[in-house]
Amino acid sequence: MSGVGIVMLVHTALDRAEQVARHWIASGCPVVLHVDKNVDGATFRKFRQALASEPLIRFSKRHRCEWGTWGIVAASQSAAAVMLEQFPDVRHVYLSSGSCLPLRPVEELVDYLAARPRTDFIESATTADVPWIVGGLDFERFTLRFPFSWKKHRYLFDRYVDLQRALGIRRRIPAGLVPHMGSQWWCLTRQTLSAILEDPERAVYDAYFQKVWIPDESYFQTLARQYSTNIESRSLTLSKFDFQGKPHIFYDDHLQLLRRSDCFVARKIWPRADRLYQAFLTDSAGAMKKTEPNPGKIDRIFAKAVERRTRGRPGLYMQSRLPASWAVNSVTSNPYSVFQGFSELFEDFETWLARITGSKVHGHLFAPERAELAGGGHMINGALTDRAEIRDYNPQNYLTNLIWNTRGERQCLQFGPRDNQVIRKTFARDPNAQISVISGAWAVPLFRSNQNFTELRREAAKLQQIEASFLNTLRNQETKARVRIWTMAEFIEAPMEPLQTILDELGPLMPRHLSEAPTLVNLDGFGQFLQNLKNQGMHPYLMGDFPVEQGPVNMPKPPRKPYLVRK
Structure with a gap:
């Protein structure tokens, strides 16, 4: 024995x-x-x-x-x-x-x-x-x-603990x-x-x-x-x-x-x-x-299993497991880019960005009429539809599912004050989001429209208020997204530099030096349009210090005078 x-x-x-x-x-x-x-x-x-x-x-x-x-x-x-x-x-x-x-x-x-x-x-x-x-x-x-079983008599167990705490009862060890x-x-x-x-x-x-x-x-x-x-x-x-x-x-x-x-x-x-x-x-x-017993060899596997069970995979949401907000370590699974004001300021921004970067570039994904999916499609990976009523049932899950279903391909989308604003807090708290904003660019479509000026003034005031609230959210210290904000005035003064910055952030495969730029919309008279809004009592301050008479963008330097060199 x-x-x-x-x-x-x-x-x-x-x-x-x-x-x-x-x-x-x-x-x-x-x-x-x-x-x-x-x-x-x-x-x-x-x-x-x-x-x-x-x-x-x-x-x-x-x-x-x-x-x-x-x-x-x-x-x-x-x-x-x-x-x-x-x-x-x-x-x-x-x-x-x-x-x-x-x-x-x-x-x-x-x-x-x-x-x-x-x-x-x-x-x-x-x-x-x-x-x-x-x-x-x-x-x-x-x-x-x-004295009560925690499993069989949970109510009595909890109430007796509460009673002892309330009465200050303590046992002597x-x-x-x-x-x-x-x-x-x-x-x-x-x-x-x-x-x-x-x-x-x-x-x-x-x-x-x-x-x-x-x-x-x-x-x-x-x-x-x-x-x-x-x-x-x-x-x-x-x-x-x-x-x-x-x-x-x-x-x-x-x-x-x-x-x-x-x-x-x-x-x-x-x-x-x-x-x-x-x-x-x-x-x-x-x-x-x-050998010496060593359970530590498998501790890493169990720790990973606990993390997977409690926190899930970043950005994966499904009907069988919807984690609590405190358990989510990342809103989405992969990096993506949000552009505000770019498609309003440039004629062909979405086409240009897709051609230059090879990314999947969507329009206003949260537009009130429909989700403007890339290429004008009505459905994308995972059977996500462009129907606004389905998207707006749960905008955050729509975004997270879109990013999850398109893993391996960078997603870019447009956003603006006309869109469904429920999603903006999701953008702000998502570390995978790269948000670029040209503040005040929402005024360009108003400037180019043919509405009555009274309606334009009312719409401008509404859109400015919405964008100002969004900018405050982005500037909050709890924001986890990577955020860049330019006023419209400073952006159009030298647009190539911020465009190059944006491309650099999209990844190492982007071109080192930008050789082609999107076409800027015609802004002749835009400064006077803003002045008219001011004259009507609406102060459009998000555009920055925009002159009444706008000079040409990136004006070329005058040619140097020729001169002769004598030998």
Whole structure:
């Protein structure tokens, strides 16, 4: 018989528990089984009868086990007491569950513990030092009483906690105890475990911990600090938990992942993971090499899984998973460009930009009549339609789906004060958005129209108010988009420089020097148009200091006079 005894807490899947128990005893490890009292009598008797002929297997007194309650500690105590009494040669007692699975040959575990005869392996840290507490109760779990089940009587549990807080009730922690927490899956030496179970103050400690919340994560973890001479604050069992504190379940496709961990035991194994049970319980020759257990090797994978579950993939929205706004790390999946005022100031801006950059250039995607998709199309990738009523049902999701469905191709779109303004906050908080604005350019279509001046004045006042609000949003310190703003006056004074800046931001494949520019609309008389608006009491200030008489843009320098050089 080996010097390692296995205590198994069995709740379900008794057939798998029997299979694992036989694996332990085949290598000389005695096993004490505790079967949850919630298991019906007939099933328990059948299970016990199947193992009755095994000399290295014992059964302990049964307790009713429920998550977060004292029953799990009582079950561990009863089974550990049987182990110490029935098998005097056992030096280490390893606590496991019926869903645990040995990953390495049992002989390796026996040799590992034999080389450390006085070492206790139990995760044990103060509440201030543990990052995994989920549920809002850290040190309060030791100072309040918890007589109600969190799972079965949640309302009573919460109200009783609120009542104790309101009345200022605090429990007295037994003298000399410093509460510690950690994984319930430990491996303790006979000396430490017997000291805990035979302590003269055990009745006091048990009475105290019976009303502690989740005592199986603190009872042995606290008391081991009283008696152990050498604690390794870690568990030899691989167990991973998600962001809600629920254990990860291992399936057949986790086989290579479990091999990579180098751990001796893993939980929680799906009962129908036939491939895992076959690989680890029958394939000793192909077991992992002798090495120190290192669950950190797979921590990165689990951290990525938690991040994927809580935050999703950036910019992916679908009917089966619509994340909360706080969980979204990026509104869209890829960079895109928003242009305001460019299509109003240039005759052929969209065609020119598509030709120069190779990007997909849309018109006013949020125009009130329809989504002006590139090339005048009525539908784009992902069956996104140009119909305004469908787009406006959820403008943000329309944008995010468009960017997701066109991954790999830069999307550019026009925007302006005439468009649906619901989307502008989405633009501002999206780090993938590159927003370029020529303020006041909305006045150019008004200038070129043939409306009554009274209507033009009213429309100009409305559009200026809308654009001013948008600019304030873009200048807010919480804005995450990359924003460039020019007044119309400063832009047309030297348009090549800002155009070159925009192209540089579109990516490294853009031309280094701009050799072709879009055609500027005819602005003759535009300055006088603005002056007329002023004369009518409307102050068009977003254009900048625009002269009444506009000179030619980028006026060429006069030719130099020829001169002769005499020899």
